[in-house]
Amino acid sequence: MHELKFRFWDEVNKRFWCGGQEGESIGKETFQTYFKDGALKAVMYQPVSYGFKDVDDYEERELKQSQYTGRKDKNGREMYEGDIVNNEDNETAVIVYDSGSFILQYPDSPLDFDSLFDFQDKELEIIGNIYENPELLEVENG
Structure with a gap:
């Protein structure tokens, strides 16, 4: 735990x-x-x-309120619910607590998500959070 x-x-x-x-x-x-x-x-x-x-x-x-996930990103920063992260494929996701688990939700595909615990700490990097940097989640319409 x-x-x-x-x-x-x-x-x-x-x-x-x-x-x-x-x-x-x-x-x-x-x-x-x-x-x-x-x-x-x-x-x-x-x-x-x-x-x-x-x-x-x-x-x-x-x-x-944002809860600590128990995980740290590749730079050793604690990851919290509401943090915005990039994975190794440079995909941007937000950490969400849903149904008793932390998940990564992708803004360009709201129904697409991964479990936070499917990733190693070194695979994710915090780039902001939903409160201070909501623009990081804006999806470009092409």
């Missing part, structure tokens, strides 16, 4: 947060993780005052 790790995409601040960074802040927002209804949640929260006291409540903004 692989190490269970997650990273969390913050669309507003255009960055990833990881476990262990809880309590770190940007501006008035602070990163926090917690379990709710048996699921891990990550949020940016900020204090809110309605004039009764300094802090009357907190507003939360939920972050998008």
